[in-house]
Amino acid sequence: xxxxxxxxxxxxxxxxxxxxxxxxxxxxxxxxxxxxxxxxxxxxxxxxxxxxxxxxxxxxxxxxxxxxxxxxxxxxxxxxxxxxxxxxxxxxxxxxxxxxxxxxxxxxxxxxxxxxxxxxxxxxxxxxxxxxxxxxxxxxxxxxxxxxxxxxxxxxxxxxxxxxxxxxxxxxxxxxxxxxxxxxxxxxxxxxxxxxxxxxxxxxxxxxxxxxxxxxxxxxxxxxxxxxxxxxxxxxxxxxxxxxxxxxxxxxxxxxxxxxxxxxxxxxxxxxxxxxxxxxxxxxxxxxxxxxxxxxxxxxxxxxxxxxxxxxxxxxxxxxxxxxxxxxxxxxxxxxxxxxxxxxxxxxxxxxxxxxxxxxxxxxxxxxxxxxxxxxxxxxxxxxxxxxxxxxxxxxxxxxxxxxxxxxxxxxxxxxxxxxxxxxxxxxxxxxxxxxxxxxxxxxxxxxxxxxxxxxxxxxxxxxxxxxxxxxxxxxxxxxxxxxxxxxxxxxxxxxxxxxxxxxxxxxxxxxxxxxxxxxxxxxxxxxxxxxxxxxxxxxxxxxxxxxxxxxxxxxxxxxxxxxxxxxxxxxxxxxxxxxxxxxxxxxxxxxxxxxxxxxxxxxxxxxxxxxxxxxxxxxxxxxxxxxxxxxxxxxxxxxxxxxxxxxxxxxxxxxxxxxxxxxxxxxxxxxxxxxxxxxxxxxxxxxxxxxxxxxxxxxxxxxxxxxxxxxx
Amino acid sequence: xxxxxxxxxxxxxxxxxxxxxxxxxxxxxxxxxxxxxxxxxxxxxxxxxxxxxxxxxxxxxxxxxxxxxxxxxxxxxxxxxxxxxxxxxxxxxxxxxxxxxxxxxxxxxxxxxxxxxxxxxxxxxxxxxxxxxxxxxxxxxxxxxxxxxxxxxxxxxxx
Ligand code: FES
Ligand code: FES
Numbered sequence: 108x109x110x111x112x113x114x115x116x117x118x119x120x121x122x123x124x125x126x127x128x129x130x131x132x133x134x135x136x137x138x139x140x141x142x143x144x145x146x147x148x149x150x151x152x153x154x155x156x157x158x159x160x161x162x163x164x165x166x167x168x169x170x171x172x173x174x175x176x177x178x179x180x181x182x183x184x185x186x187x188x189x190x191x192x193x194x195x196x197x198x199x200x201x202x203x204x205x206x207x208x209x210x211x212x213x214x215x216x217x218x219x220x221x222x223x224x225x226x227x228x229x230x231x232x233x234x235x236x237x238x239x240x241x242x243x244x245x246x247x248x249x250x251x252x253x254x255x256x257x258x259x260x261x262x263x264x265x266x267x268x269x270x271x272x273x274x275x276x277x278x279x280x281x282x283x284x285x286x287x288x289x290x291x292x293x294x295x296x297x298x299x300x301x302x303x304x305x306x307x308x309x310x311x312x313x314x315x316x317x318x319x320x321x322x323x324x325x326x327x328x329x330x331x332x333x334x335x336x337x338x339x340x341x342x343x344x345x346x347x348x349x350x351x352x353x354x355x356x357x358x359x360x361x362x363x364x365x366x367x368x369x370x371x372x373x374x375x376x377x378x379x380x381x382x383x384x385x386x387x388x389x390x391x392x393x394x395x396x397x398x399x400x401x402x403x404x405x406x407x408x409x410x411x412x413x414x415x416x417x418x419x420x421x422x423x424x425x426x427x428x429x430x431x432x433x434x435x436x437x438x439x440x441x442x443x444x445x446x447x448x449x450x451x452x453x454x455x456x457x458x459x460x461x462x463x464x465x466x467x468x469x470x471x472x473x474x475x476x477x478x479x480x481x482x483x484x485x486x487x488x489x490x491x492x493x494x495x496x497x498x499x500x501x502x503x504x505x506x507x508x509x510x511x512x513x514x515x516x517x518x519x520x521x522x523x524x525x526x527x528x529x530x531x532x533x534x535x536x537x538x539x540x541x542x543x544x545x546x547x548x549x550x551x552x553x554x555x556x557x558x559x560x561x562x563x564x565x566x567x568x569x570x571x572x573x574x575x576x577x578x579x580x581x582x583x584x585x586x587x588x589x590x591x592x593x594x595x596x597x598x599x600x601x602x603x604x605x606x607x608x609x610x611x612x613x614x615x616x617x618x619x620x621x622x623x624x625x626x627x628x629x630x631x632x633x634x635x636x637x638x639x640x641x642x643x644x645x646x647x648x649x650x651x652x653x654x655x656x657x658x659x660x661x662x663x664x665x666x667x668x669x670x671x672x673x674x675x676x677x678x679x680x681x682x683x684x685x686x687x688x689x690x691x692x693x694x695x696x697x698x699x700x701x702x703x704x705x706x707x708x709x710x711x712x713x714x715x716x717x718x719x720x721x722x723x724x725x726x727x728x729x730x731x732x733x734x735x736x737x738x739x740x741x742x743x744x745x746x747x748x749x750x751x752x753x754x755x756x757x758x759x760x761x762x763x764x765x766x767x768x769x770x771x772x773x774x775x776x777x778x779x780x781x782x783x784x785x786x787x788x789x790x791x792x793x794x795x796x797x798x799x800x801x802x803x804x805x806x807x808x809x810x811x812x813x814x815x816x817x818x819x820x
Numbered sequence: 821x822x823x824x825x826x827x828x829x830x831x832x833x834x835x836x837x838x839x840x841x842x843x844x845x846x847x848x849x850x851x852x853x854x855x856x857x858x859x860x861x862x863x864x865x866x867x868x869x870x871x872x873x874x875x876x877x878x879x880x881x882x883x884x885x886x887x888x889x890x891x892x893x894x895x896x897x898x899x900x901x902x903x904x905x906x907x908x909x910x911x912x913x914x915x916x917x918x919x920x921x922x923x924x925x926x927x928x929x930x931x932x933x934x935x936x937x938x939x940x941x942x943x944x945x946x947x948x949x950x951x952x953x954x955x956x957x958x959x960x961x962x963x964x965x966x967x968x969x970x971x972x973x974x975x976x977x978x979x
Contacts, residue, residue, distance in 0.1 A: 169918030301915060302912060304920030304923050306896065307924045316854065375840075375842065530864075731957055732956045763953055766946050
């Protein structure tokens with residue numbers, strides 16, 4: 108927003124009360140993996156007669172953005188969290204392109220920006236007060252939502268100053284607080300969303316309650332890649348409560364498929380109606396697809412040269428000792444506990460949406476995960492989005508396929524419609540985290556020095572799944588994520604990528620492809636360490652340049668695990684690290700064997716490198732959660748297809764970690780580094796390789812396939 | 821369709837429903853209390869847990885027609901006993917929820933646990949709570965919060 112339009116905006120807002128909107132322009136840097144675009148002028152603070160509201164553009168899905176954004180602004184604004192209301196934004200234009208959550212980006216990308224927004228507002232409020240009193244701004248201070256003039260003992264509340272402040276120029280470079288003066292940043296302050304979540308008051312997308320609302324359950328082609336041929340709704344229409352049966356298209360990436368939606372007065376009636384449908388599907392040949400065949404194809408493709416991701420020196424020189432290994436990982440489902448859902452009311456051209464989404468910006472216009480309005484031919488100005496708390500995202504809700512489908516259903520109904528996916532729908536219809544296979548090769552000298560390293564990734568592609576005309580001669584860098592950016596110094600290295608065609612929609616899953624590639628990469632480093640007869644931690648340290656961030660993390664891991672002190676008999680440990688776009692973490696896992704020969708995961712040590720920390724207790728919580736999610740993915744069945752159909756359905760066949768399986772997690776946070784790094788994802792990638800390496804240390808059995816084919820307790 | 825009387829959080833609701841409809845949907849969509857959550861619909865996750873005469877039940881597996889007007893249903897919105905307040909306070913003290921979606925069910929289950937077993941061991945807690953999934957992985961905090969609540973409930977009752 109230009110200053111001009113901001114002024115007229117303030118005027119308009121002012122007409123409806125004493126409203127003060129603050130805008131500040133800043134540009135958001137590009138994030139290598141999934142973020143593009145710029146945040147523009149955005150009004151994040153509203154002060155009016157009802158108090159102070161801070162707007163949160165980064166949807167809250169458990170990671171703590173609801174507190175993080177508000178506290179970065181409030182810290183500089185000099186208000187306490189108890190003094191403010193926090194409101195989630197819904198992709199409104201004035202809040203800009205940053206309205207999304209993913210890539211652990213809220214703090215690492217917004218730290219200075221959000222603080223500047225608070226600091227600028229504070230300066231404007233101080234200036235307004237100083238002008239009223241005829242004193243210098245320097246003689247005034249701000250505290251707890253008030254401007255004070257100590258020498259004359261005067262004070263004015265922000266509410267009283269809002270109107271005058273709103274007419275002042277926004278300072279371009281407001282002065283930020285010295286971190287040593289922080290009142291809440293850096294401290295384990297209680298999260299403001301938690302009281303709402305222990306009393307059932309937090310409103311998730313699925314809790315939308317729109318007057319006159321009806322419900323829908325959609326039958327989608329069980330064969331992935333198939334679509335609707337024809338349907339007979341006679342029996343379904345006879346089910347009491349069923350109002351209408353319609354077909355509706357769902358688009359995800361380059362794929363689309365039409366399903367049959369039963370609309371009824373209650374969700375239960377819609378489900379009964381759905382069971383009575385007779386549908387003829389066009390399965391397009393995908394009905395013969397089996398994931399075991401596809402895996403065989405990936406193994407075969409590993410013989411191809413592949414596209415070069417990164418190369419250094421020559422890996423073709425003969426080495427005295429050669430180690431070769433092949434690693435495999437499965438597809439997995441995101442399984443957020445809140446099933447997919449979306450409520451839509453179409454009134455003529457106007458479309459009102461209630462849902463849980465990680466990408467409000469893309470639902471109302473162009474954003475980093477696409478542009479729903481232009482895709483559907485809707486004028487962005489006609490869309491209103493109410494974005495609720497998210498009952499788990501993990502990447503699944505970066506994709507708006509379920510919103511597109513719900514709009515297509517609601518367009519055919521003159522009432523608001525809530526489309527609810529069953530758990531089975533949520534598991535079976537994808538998108539899924541892709542599997543990656545890795546062909547590894549390393550060379551050691553006769554003196555056990557590492558001379559060459561190769562990692563070839565064979566997998567379907569995110570970009571190929573997202574775009575119909577993706578150039579397949581290019582490396583899909585989302586699929587080689589992290590393998591070429593570790594801080595290890597290899598004298599010679601070559602990382603390559605082989606793309607495999609696939610018809611199953613793919614999605615980023617918490618920590619994206621690092622969640623599988625770190626497993627191959629870091630287990631193989633362990634294999635090389637053993638071949639070189641070196642301690643795995645010493646071996647890694649020996650490959651680090653002086654003063655690397657990774658070195659700092661590895662040294663801390665040595666300290667907190669007491670690495671050099673041998674464990675009691677019957678126990679063993681393994682370790683791994685991972686450095687990728689979201690951040691950096693190293694972990695050590697302690698394991699033991701039960702009497703029956705099952706592996707027990709006893710303890711997990713985690714070092715996370717952050718640069719700065721907003722809420723240490725929340726960082727700990729995020730790491731604990733990431734470890735538990737990684738444990739599930741490493742040890743429990745993934746997603747497989749037979750005759751074109753996903754074989755898993757509910758939490759019995761697609762299990763997640765339960766309380767009795769959760770290990771103790773010990774977290775150390777490092778804040779010495781200059782770079783601000785993410786929190787939500789980095790705790791995930793090192794876990795599976797650290798566990799695999801620990802099991803090797805304990806049993807001499809090298810696990811190269813996830814889920815691990817070994818019994819756990 | 822049948823007229824059914826439900827006593828929820830000490831209030832009587834007379835609703836017209838298919839008696840086969842799971843209690844979960846009656847509570848959420850007809851009575852309008854959204855704190856009880858839908859997670860799996862198959863009794864596998866515990867998100868829909870409510871108390872029926874003090875016992876934890878999976879409301880997604882309980883046909884609404886099987887409940888009589890005399891039976892008392894408590895949902896998270898009605899969690900107001902001394903024990904329930906102690907549990908909610910412990911949940912805040914340990915900053916348990918992340919996304920929060922599972923937590924109504926966790927708290928309703930934990931309440932039932934502490935009612936039947938005021939001093940649960942760690943294994944007791946694991947055994948009792950393992951039917952409740954938390955995809956965000958808040959398990960260690962749930963355990964600590966239950967231990968804190970158990971302690972507070974017993975010391976405060978003595979005083
Ligand atoms: S929804 Fe009832 S147990 Fe999962
Ligand atoms: S807090 Fe998210 S599922 Fe438990």
